[in-house]
Amino acid sequence: MSSxxxxxxxxxxxxxxxxxxxLVVIKLWAVVQTQSLSVAASTADSALDLLVSALGLAGIVYASRPPDDDHAFGHSSAEDLTALAQALFLLVTAVAxxxxxxxxxxSPAPAPLASEGTGITVMVxxxxxxxxxxxxxxxxxxxTGNRVVAADSLHYLSDLLPSLGAILALWLSARYGITDVDTIVGLIASVVLFAGAVKIGTGAWNALMDRRVDPALIAEVETIIRDYPGIMGFHxxxxxxxxxxxxxxxxxxxxxxxxxxxxxxxxAGLRRRIMETYPQMDILIHKDPCDADR
Structure with missing residues (x-):
């Protein structure tokens, strides 16, 4: 990778x-001002974003370091350990x-909201x-083609929806005195956070257990190998x-x-061909004569 x-x-x-x-700082202030669950849900989501972003930054820094004598395959497994910690944090937040x-x-009495205008301003x-x-x-x-940055971008893009939900809840409270929407938004957000925790934790666990990659990706790599000139088979x-x-x-x-x-x-040509499509791969190729006993 170039400098x-x-x-x-x-x-x-x-x-x-x-x-x-x-975002975490200003949303925490908005939670104190409004007592809004939907804003609290958005704050929790931003706190997760902070952890995910820190992990992504650490991954980028680690990616620039070459393997050493003690870590011949690099240091990228630290990302999976951090992801497990993130999943636990997210599970606790979702349950709470x-x-x-x-x-x-x-509750028989609706929970009042306050300073809705302040909350809306912060969310905007x-x-x-x-x-x-x-x-x-x-x-x-x-x-750059960096997949960590691309994934982080998609994650932040998905975070715009909870913010819009919080704005809707605060507006309905200020305009019509309807506060149940805020509670419902908070409940939906907890389900989304729980599902995200399961997904992150499962992916990290699978990586730490050396589970194979996505079968669709394996099929694409196999197609590249099969179609490369001079190759009579692979196993x-x-x-x-x-x-x-x-x-x-x-x-x-x-x-x-x-x-x-x-x-x-x-x-070497096959390795270059694969890495043109998947530059994040580490590839080891062993060469056998086609008539050799496997």
């Missing part, structure tokens, strides 16, 4: 962490938010700031993930009369 691309990726990661921290939401929903500011961040992240991802394909890094190793079957240089050229 310019590294700087762009670091700038996107730093901007993401800074933005998330600012659901409990408060149900308590309010079952958060939407504008988030939109600006998404635009910058998408530009960096387009220039023993294995895959795993560690953080944002993907590892593949496999055996290719070649004409046994090829010279070592010719066999090496085919293997």
């Amino acid at each position: 310019q691309h590294t700087r762009l990726n670091l700038s996107a990661g730093t901007a993401s962490v800074t933005m998330a921290l600012c 938010l659901a409990g408060v939401s149900l308590q309010r929903l079952l 500011i958060s939407i504008v700031l988030t939109g600006a961040l998404v635009l910058w992240q998408r530009r960096v991802a387009r220039l 023993d394909l294995r895959s795993r993930t560690a953080g944002s890094q993907i590892f593949f190793d496999f055996h290719i079957e070649l004409d046994g009369t090829l010279t070592l240089n010719e066999a090496h050229a085919i293997g």
Whole structure:
């Protein structure tokens, strides 16, 4: 990766962490002012964003470091360990938010909201700031091809919906005195947060247990191998993930009369072909004569 691309990726990661921290601070203030569950849900989501963004920034920094003697495959598994911690944090937040939401929903007296205008202003500011961040992240991802930045951009884009829900709840409370919508938004947000925790935790666990990558990705790699000139077959394909890094190793079957240089050229060309499409992959290719006993 070029130094310019590294700087762009670091700038996107730093901007993401800074933005998330600012959003958490102003939303916490809005929660105190409004006592709104929907704003609290948006605040919890921003707190998760801060953790995810910090993980992404750490991943970018780690990606720029070469493997060392103690970590021959790099340090990307630290991302999965951090993701498990994020999942636990998200589960606790979702359960707590659901409990408060149900308590309010079952209460005979509606929970009053306050300073709705202040809350709406804060949420509008958060939407504008988030939109600006998404635009910058998408530009960096387009220039560098960094999948961590691209994924972070999609995550922030999905966060705009809870913010819009909070604005709707506050507006209905201020205009018509309807507060149940705020509680319902908080309950829905808790379900979404819980589902996100399960997804993040499952992905991290699978990576730590060396589970194979997505079968669709395996099929695409197999197609590239099968169609590459000079390859007469392949076998023993294995895959795993560690953080944002993907590892593949496999055996290719070649004409046994090829010279070592010719066999090496085919293997190196195949590796370049795969990495043109999937630059985040770490690929190990073993070469066998096609008539060899496996």
